[in-house]
Amino acid sequence: MRDAGFRYLIVVASMSAALALAALAACASDDPGDTSNKDGGGGDGSLLNDALPPDGEAGVPLGDVCGDPQGLEKDAPWPMRGGCPKRSGVADNVGPQTASVKWSVPLPVGESSPAISADRLVWVGTADGDVIVLSGDGTVQGALRTGGPLRSSPARSASGLTVIGGSDGTLYGVERAPPPPDAGADGGDGGDGGFPPARAIWTHAVAPISSSPAIGSDGTIYVGTTTGKLVAVSADGSTTKWSATTNDTLGSSPCLAADGTIYVGSSDRKLYAIAPDGASMWSFETGAAIVGSPVVGGDETIYVGSTDGKLYAIAPDGKPRWTYATGGPITGSPAVRGGILYVGSDDKKLHAVATTNGKATWTYETLGAVATPVIGADRTVYVGSADGNLYAITPSGLLYFAVKAKGKIHSAPAIGADETLYVTTDTALVAIGR
DSSP, rough: OOTSSSOBOOOOOOOOOOHHHHHHHHHHHHOOOOOEEEEOOOOOOOOOOOOOOOSSSSSSOOOSSOOOOTBTTTTTTBBBTTSSTTTTOBBBSSSOOOOEEEEEEOOOSSOOEEEOTOOOOOEEEOSEEEEEEOOTSEEEEEEEEEOOOSSOEEBBBSOOOOEOOTTTSSSEEESSSSSOOOOOOGOOOOOTTTOOOOOEEEEEEOOOOOSOOOOTTTTEEEEEETTSSSEETTTSSSSSEEEEEEOOOSSOEEEETTOOOOOOOOSSSSSEEOHHHHHHEEEOOOHHHHHHHOEOOTTTTTEETTTTTEEEEOTTOOOOEEEEEEEEEOOOOEEEEEEEEEEEEETTTEEEEEEETTOEEEEEEEEOOBOOOEEEHHHHEEEETSSSSEEEOOOOOOEEEEEEEEEEOOOOOEEEETTTTEEEEESSSEEEEE
């Protein structure tokens, strides 16, 4: 039970849109005004008296929610979109416990999800084509200008570089340190606003990228191109090890199973399973294009949403286990912990689904299309909506609090080591926490 000193507000999980808006008005933080590059504000949200049920479904073990993280930066609290190679969306740390906005920085970062490095710096890409790194107080520490808009989300490699794909057809390995004085244009120029420069340690030409990279245990970087290929790039960015045809043009991001198998969706309606050496293993066809990334559960089941409005559970051998129908297209990724899977839909709802049979446990309704959720260590679910709010939902499907963000949310949040949650909107990067 949460702190008895707080006042409690009980909100039914199937609340109407009108009730949801009323709850937001009561608990969301004030919308702070911008000052320079960052601003403060916020206030405590309404909390719920919500006794925690058993973890997941009874009899369903948590399992390996991460996969092999050796290729990722050690001690980084959130090294890549989805938190780890399986992209399960499960954090080792708890997220924010109040609806307080610590700061927001005006940046066009709507499609890029943040990564958090071991030194607690926050990395993100922008629609202006900048790779931005910020300190925990929201101060911009560096920027690298690329050749086009960035829809890709960064990943932190074991070598301490930030790896991100660009629409200019280049994969970048970036560090915060500014270039030496004689580096010239190749050292990278700063982004808009006079930010200090960051430096591209290496670049590798592939093809236009909207996908977010995943990094294998040996450091191999896997990323999809909009020309229909999944590309494997060496850890140092020097060579393309192989490419596999997926026919994807929309930017589904790969995830990695515990044994290194790569799963990636495609605009051709299929989920592809590819071996670490690039060999095709199998494909599974859904009813429409797959835009979001698949994720892998603790028992190695693959979960993926499709724009046909269905969530699919698929065994590691490619055979279907069950499907669950939402009321609208699914364009993001699910998050899974133990026996419960959480997925957002364009039907404006967050759905909690039992992993054992694909039956709904509860739904929570917002006022806009729901993006990709993440799960804190205390099992609070954090998810953004196109209605411009970030929602914290208890494991029972009740509203914990909600925060007015700086615009529509289309991407997944990231959970830091200090109970801070970072979320991107189409106008800002917002830090929520104490």
